[in-house]
Structure formats: C-alpha cells, structure tokens
Amino acid sequence: MQEGTHAYRLAEIVQRFGGELLGDPDVVITQVATLETAGPGQISFFSNSRYRRQLEHTRAEAVILTQDAADATQRSRIVCQDPYAYFARLSALLNPPATVVPAIHPSAVIDPAAHVSPKASIGPCVAIGPRCEVGDGTLIEAGCVLGAGVRVGRDCRLYANVTIYHDCIIGERVILHSGAVIGADGFGLAWENGRWNKIPQIGRVVLGDDVEVGANTTIDRGALDDTVIEEGVKLDNQIQIGHNCHIGAHTAIAGCVGIAGSTRIGRYCRIGGSAMIGGHLEIVDGVEISGATTIPKSILKPGTYTSLYPVSAHREWLKNASHLRHLDEVIKRVRDLERSIAELQGNKQ
Amino acid sequence: MQEGTHAYRLAEIVQRFGGELLGDPDVVITQVATLETAGPGQISFFSNSRYRRQLEHTRAEAVILTQDAADATQRSRIVCQDPYAYFARLSALLNPPATVVPAIHPSAVIDPAAHVSPKASIGPCVAIGPRCEVGDGTLIEAGCVLGAGVRVGRDCRLYANVTIYHDCIIGERVILHSGAVIGADGFGLAWENGRWNKIPQIGRVVLGDDVEVGANTTIDRGALDDTVIEEGVKLDNQIQIGHNCHIGAHTAIAGCVGIAGSTRIGRYCRIGGSAMIGGHLEIVDGVEISGATTIPKSILKPGTYTSLYPVSAHREWLKNASHLRHLDEVIKRVRDLERSIAELQGNKQ
Amino acid sequence: MQEGTHAYRLAEIVQRFGGELLGDPDVVITQVATLETAGPGQISFFSNSRYRRQLEHTRAEAVILTQDAADATQRSRIVCQDPYAYFARLSALLNPPATVVPAIHPSAVIDPAAHVSPKASIGPCVAIGPRCEVGDGTLIEAGCVLGAGVRVGRDCRLYANVTIYHDCIIGERVILHSGAVIGADGFGLAWENGRWNKIPQIGRVVLGDDVEVGANTTIDRGALDDTVIEEGVKLDNQIQIGHNCHIGAHTAIAGCVGIAGSTRIGRYCRIGGSAMIGGHLEIVDGVEISGATTIPKSILKPGTYTSLYPVSAHREWLKNASHLRHLDEVIKRVRDLERSIAELQGNKQ
Secondary structure, eight states: OOOOOOOEEHHHHHHHHOOEEESOTTOEEOEEOOTTTOOTTEEEEOOOGGGHHHHHHOOOSEEEEOGGGTTSOOSEEEEOSOHHHHHHHHHHHHSOOOOOOOEEOTTOEEOTTOEEOTTOEEOTTOEEOTTOEEOTTOEEOTTOEEOTTOEEOTTOEEOTTOEEOTTOEEOSSOEEOTTOEEEEOOOOEEEETTEEEEOOOOOOEEEOTTOEEOTTOEEEOOSSSOEEEOTTOEEOTTOEEOTTOEEOTTOEEOTTOEEOTTOEEOTTOEEOTTOEEOSSOEEOTTEEEOTTOEEOSOBOSOEEEEOOOOOEEHHHHHHHHGGGGGHHHHHHHHHHHHHHHHHHHHHHO | OOOOOOOEEHHHHHHHHOOEEESOTTOEEOEEOOTTTOOTTEEEEOOOGGGHHHHHHOOOSEEEEOGGGTTSOOSEEEEOSOHHHHHHHHHHHHSOOOOOOOEEOTTOEEOTTOEEOTTOEEOTTOEEOTTOEEOTTOEEOTTOEEOTTOEEOTTOEEOTTOEEOTTOEEOSSOEEOTTOEEEEOOOOEEEETTEEEEOOOOOOEEEOTTOEEOTTOEEEOOSSSOEEEOTTOEEOTTOEEOTTOEEOTTOEEOTTOEEOTTOEEOTTOEEOTTOEEOSSOEEOTTEEEOTTOEEOSOBOSOEEEEOOOOOEEHHHHHHHHGGGGGHHHHHHHHHHHHHHHHHHHHHHO | OOOOOOOEEHHHHHHHHOOEEESOTTOEEOEEOOTTTOOTTEEEEOOOGGGHHHHHHOOOSEEEEOGGGTTSOOSEEEEOSOHHHHHHHHHHHHSOOOOOOOEEOTTOEEOTTOEEOTTOEEOTTOEEOTTOEEOTTOEEOTTOEEOTTOEEOTTOEEOTTOEEOTTOEEOSSOEEOTTOEEEEOOOOEEEETTEEEEOOOOOOEEEOTTOEEOTTOEEEOOSSSOEEEOTTOEEOTTOEEOTTOEEOTTOEEOTTOEEOTTOEEOTTOEEOTTOEEOSSOEEOTTEEEOTTOEEOSOBOSOEEEEOOOOOEEHHHHHHHHGGGGGHHHHHHHHHHHHHHHHHHHHHHO
C-alpha cells in the first residue's frame, strides 16, 4: 500500500464530509486501509456484515460505519449513512492524483501542426499527430500514440501505451488505462464474389467528460456516424465496444464485456463482467445485466436480467446437461402424459 | 464523419459499378452517410426493411437500393441487386486509404541487418529487428515493434503499437490494428514434479494476403509447426487464437472469440462474437457459429450451431434455472409416470 | 520452425534426462518436431493414441515414447514414463532462450533515480521511471514502460510493449508477453448522488517467481491491499484479473478467463479458457474448472466443475432452448401428474 503523504485530523474530516464523530477529534489520519490490516494513522470502513468479526478486532485508528454498527468497536468512529461512499471521498482526499508537472519529454514526437497546452505533460516516446489538441493539465504517459486530429480535453490522464486513432474526441477529466485502443476500425465488411470487401469506417469515437476506460479495452470508431460514450461512463478492462454503439451517461460496465455494433445502451445501466450484448439492440435506462449473461435482443424494461447456466460438479453436469438437447421431446412426453391422465380420469368419472 | 475529399457524378458511379440510375446523372457525390443523417452531396443505401421510414424521409442526395424499394423515395436512386455491397465499393472509392508517403522517422530504430523498402513509411519510435523485411507501400505506425526476422509484405498497414514476434510472416495488403500481438508464445506447459515446465514455442505465425486483424487481438506462434491464417480472413478485436490453429481462407470471426490450440477451422466460416472454440477440433468449411456459443467438439457438417442460454428477468431465471441441476431426476420421474400410466391403461383394457 | 543451433547425441540426452535408449546412441539430434513433419536430426514424441498412425509412419530421427508403444516404430527410441514431460525438457535444452547481451539502447529513457543492473538488457524506446530496480540478466524489449518504483527481479523477460504501473513487484524468471498490463487501477467505484466516484487504488500487484503472463493479459492493482500472483502461476493471453485477487502457486489459467475482484484461487488449480469467475469468492486448492464455465459462488471442494450449455444445430437449439424459460412450470406439471397418478392408483387399490 502507498504510504500516505497527506494528513487530516478526524475533526477536519468530519467538518469536510459530515457524519457524527465518536472518539478523539485530534487523531490524525494519513491513509485508508482494510479493517484487517489497518494500523496507526489509518482509517477503515464497515459496510458489509460479513466483515463484522474484522470490525470487532480491527486496530484501525478510526472506522467509518453506520449507526447500527456504531457499538461494535471502541475505536474512534465516524457514523454516517453510506460508509462506502464516505470512504471513497476520504480516500480521494488522502490519495490525490499526482500533480501534473507541465513538460514535454525530448523523445516525444509532436507534429508541428498539433496544439499541446503548455500546461500539459507529455511523456517519453509519445507520438502526437497533426492537428491534435491536448488540454491544460492533461498527462500523456510514455508510448501513447494520438493519430491526426485527435482532441483530448483538460485534466485527462492517458496511462502508458494508449492508442487513439485519428479524429477521435476525448472529453475532460477522462482516464484511459494502458493498452486501451480508441477508434480502431469497426468490423464492417460486405460479402461479394467469394470475398470480404472492407467498408471504410469514417465515423469517430467521442468520449464524454469523466469517462474512465480500463486497460486493453477497445472502442471502435463508427462506420458512418460516431461511436458515443456519454459522460461519467465507467468501463473496466478488456471490454470491446463495436462501431456505432451509444452508451448512456453514468453506465458502468465490468471487465471482458463485448458489445456488438450499433447497440444503444441507456443511462445508469450496470453490466456484469463477461456479459455479451448483441448488435443493433436497444437497452433502456436503468437495466442491470448479470455477469456472464448473453443479451440477444433488446431490453425495453428496466430490471435485472440473467442467462447463467448453473455450475455443478462435472459428473452431475454430464448427467443433467445431456437432456437439454432433447428437452422439446420431454415436454411432448409430459403433454402426452397429461392427455392420458385426463382420459383415465374421464373414464373414471 | 470525415469530410469527403473525392467527388464523383452519379453517372460516373454507375458507369464504374453498374446499376440503373433514376434521377439526375450530374449530381455530385462526395461522401456516404446513413439515411437519417445524409445531406447534400451524400449518398446512402437501403438494405434493411426496418429502416423503411428513414428511406421515406431521407434527405440524402441519392440512395442505393433494390428494385423493390425504388418507389419509396423520389431522391436520385441507384437500383442494383446488392445495395450493401455496392455501397461498400462506393465508400471505398470515396474514402481511399491515405497515400503512403515513403519516409523513415528519425526516432525509428531499424537494425542495420533489416531490409525496409525505400517505398515504405516507418513512424516514430518503431523498432525493427535484424533480418526483417518490409515491403513496398507498407505503413508502420508509431510504437510498432518487429522482432528479428519478421517479414511484412507490400501495401500492409500496421497501426500504432502493434507487436510482431520474431520470424513471423505477414502477407500482402494485411491490416493489423493497434495492440494486436502476433506470434507470442503459445500456452505450452508440461506438468512434472509439482510445477509447470515451459515448452519452447518454435513455430511461427503466418498470415496470408488480405488478412485483417482487430485491435488487441492475439495470435500465438506454433509450438512446433506454424499457426496459419489463410488469405482474406477477417478477425475483429480482442480475439485470442491459440498455437497451431489453422483458419481457412475468407473466414470472418467477430470480437472476443477464443480459439484454443491446434484447432482447424475451415474456409468461409462465420463465427459470432464471444464464441469459444475448444482445442484440437476440426470445424469444416462453411460453418456458422452463433455469438456466445461454446464449441467443445468438432463440427463435421456445414450449418449454423448455437448453445445460448436464453436470457430472462432475474426472478424468472432463478425459478427456472435451479431445475437444471436436477434435470436427470426429472426425466426419470417422467419415465416412471409413463410406466405407471401404461400399467393403469393396461389394467383398464 | 526455428533451425536448431544446438546438437546432442542420443546417448548424451539419455545420460542427462534418463530413459532407455533403443537404437543408435550416436545419432545427433538438433531439433524437436511433430511425428508428421520430423525429419533428419529431429526427435518427436508420442503421448496421445490418436497419433498412432503418425507414429508408424514417422520419419523422425528418434521418438520419445512409453514402453507400451515401443514396438510401433523401428526408428531410434527413448522409452520413458512421461514422454511429454521428457520432450518438454529436451526441447528446452535444444531451444534455450537467447542469451541476454547486457546493453541499454540509446533511445531508452531511464530515470536517473532508477537502478538498472549492468547485466540487464534494455531495448529501444523503453521508459523506466524513478526508483525502479531491474535485476541481473533481465531483458526488457522495445516499448515497455515501467512506472515509478517498479521492481523487476533477475532473469526476467519482458517482451515488447509491456506496461507495468508504479510500485508493482515482479519476481525472478518472470515472463511477461507483449501488451500485458500489470497494475492498472482496479474497477473501484462508489455510487453517490447520481454519479460514480472513483476510489483510489493504492495497493500493488506482486508477481512471484517463475510466473508467466500471456499477451494482452491484465492484472489490476489492489484497492487497498495487494493483488498477489504466487510463484509458478501460468497465465495465458487476454486474461483479466481484478483487484485484490490472490492466485495460489502453480495454478494454470487458459486464455480469455475473467476473474472479478477480491477472489482467492488456490494452488494447483487448472482453469479452462473463457471461464468466468465472480468476485469475492474462494476456490480451494486443486480445483479444475472447465472451459467456458461460469463460477458465481465459492468452490470449497477439489474436483472438476462445469456449466456448459450443450451446442446443437441452430434449429434443434431453437426447439429445445425455448423451454428453459418455462422449466419451473413444466416441473409443476410433472408434480401434478404424479399426484394424479397416485390418486388413480389409490382409487384402484
């Protein structure tokens, strides 16, 4: 864990973020930690009853918790309604992103026709193409490549080895993790005379403000119109988003999800890891999709959706799964049975 | 959308690509667009009845469509048999790949024992190892790395940050998107004395002509023989192809597909997104595999194959899926019922 | 296939690795090959009965096989108990990793406050941040980026374009393939007032000795504590490992697997390709998970686990799968039938 380099008294923390303080207001907090590992100067949080025992034994300097749990420890406590959200804000205060020191590394290759803010920081071996714009306070780490005409807003962070294809637009405060590829060609092909003809992908990718894109995630440029990721969308690692998709604001998508082309996903959706969403679909606002679930058609009503095959010991699975190929026949047999029973019952009356 | 920089009269287009022109032959077309967004100078196409309403209201300068639909708009029209294929060729005409200007960026590191065509273009911070060959008209963008002995044919395009391991062979007109890794070691391990021993992967990857490889797709080198991707194969993003696979010509594979080692896939196959194909299998020519389908054994007959668990609202799923672990028992109960019915019926006769 | 540059007599091989030699001890072996393609100077192995015919017709100089199969060919043979493991060791002898020639490429950017062993080799356009340490005999290929404070042990190999975020720890003899991203932020978010707040990820990634990480695999840093991959773990390509996971020693994970955050996987597990493992789970030692299987809850008993939906021709699938949404109702109908039968039988007695 990183050593904390910032320090706040509990009284300052409560003054800033609210909550009721039980304990010594002058205790100094320098870092967040788990209940199990926290020690001097460290604050933890309790929001999941399965960690009750850790709460009782924690050596954290202080704990953020709800009223219900306030008596379970005698350490200093901050009582609030949502300890996890409180902890998130406090951790952000204690662990701010490193200050961006404006500089352009001499090994960076910046086209003379690009405009890089003098307040931006450009790392080693970065390549920035013609007509690019990079905003104030933006950090572009080593090995990133921006094609021609890319616009990156202010206060963004591109970790090492990110690639952005030509003409894509990145909003403000966007975070792109290493290996992310923004704006590669969509999978647009037309079959003719026994071979595939490539369809030029002339749209762009447009990422809204406060978007975060995980490591090795790929977002394809539009075929004709743009691929759009609205503000506040959070994408985990190794996600694939096909051309012309539109992801609504504040939707969160976990790792390894694939979304085929031209699908429109609403705002405030939550999509579990390894889910797969077909192309040309509409998913409305507020839909939750379970991990490993496949969505082959549109979802027009909010709610939680699942398509998980239950796991079992391999031997059990062998016995049970083989019937799935004959389920239709089984259902017919049940129908026949019902008919026979009805006849027998009829005969008896 | 990119501005069009090429311009053709409708008469010229029909002369070049065929089809029947209804409307003004002197209208000038500079770009393709969707029915919904097209405006002056832009041509669209209609090939999916679900966009009928957009066709009726389109402000496109002209529309490519079939005879059936020719009366649905009064805009200029090109009537042909396959509007999508026609549109693909026309879009390629209007949006040709940027001309490759031969040049080697001074920051590129090219081994003295490599042979790079004077007609190739090598971007910033590219590393090209000993004994590499790069053909005429090939563009290698910033940050690409070619290990020793890699051969890249003519008119290829390697987007930024592509990696090719030593000794791999890339055909002509091949497109490799950013983050693609060609020729990493296959997953070859032998278990001995409580630990895994690595098996050297001494084969190569051989990509045929006109292959396209999507962003962050990985193709492992062969363990002993080569991994082979035949001509015209199109691979979307984030695909994993294991060592010693052989993919037949003109097969298209959508995003996030995994293919385990030593599997042989035929020509003209189409594999849907997130499908998973086991190792040491044979899939014959002309097989179509649905998205999210798992293939654990060989497919020896052309056709379409599927293994999708149907999605439902989570509550419904909970009720239904739990039975899958007891399906065998249910089938036995049905069999018992059939026996009992037969007995009862026998008794009655 | 690579040409062999090392040469050993069969007598030397048997002396080194054991086994019984049948044939000419002076035959010289320079390379390994498959039964089908092996020729002069090449040795092959036989460990899978499905290749019996190839064994009978092989033109390999020699074959490694078990006693059972020793009579199936008259080529020179090495008889041993585990031909595949024997072959692995022999191939490693014949194909040792290239010698690391200590050197720092002039285009590499190494922070003055980093310590790179004079016995390490650093390729073109590599960026190494402050406080990094790189051990003896370690090779870091072109385009790799190490953030501040990264420690890489001795005799490691980082292929081109690997990214390691700040403060991560890499053991000895670790292999990282191209595009791997070690230590990106975990997917840590807290929902508050209609938007996601990012939770700083202040843990690290710690990779033990002899770990291998495949191309484009991502391992996220811990949120508070570290993400830990123990010694001898082998990870294939395109795997995603979430923050705070702990993978036990000598576990092997095939391509495209996703493991959500805070899951603990035991030692000596084997996880098939495209499996998906939920978050906050425990998987004990010695568990085998089939390819494409989803694990939504902890596994506390060793054994093999599966959740595969069986594939069938699409038409068959359509007929059968539709019933899964009504399975609960079908089971109720079976129960009703049983009740009716019991009544009828009761009436008859």
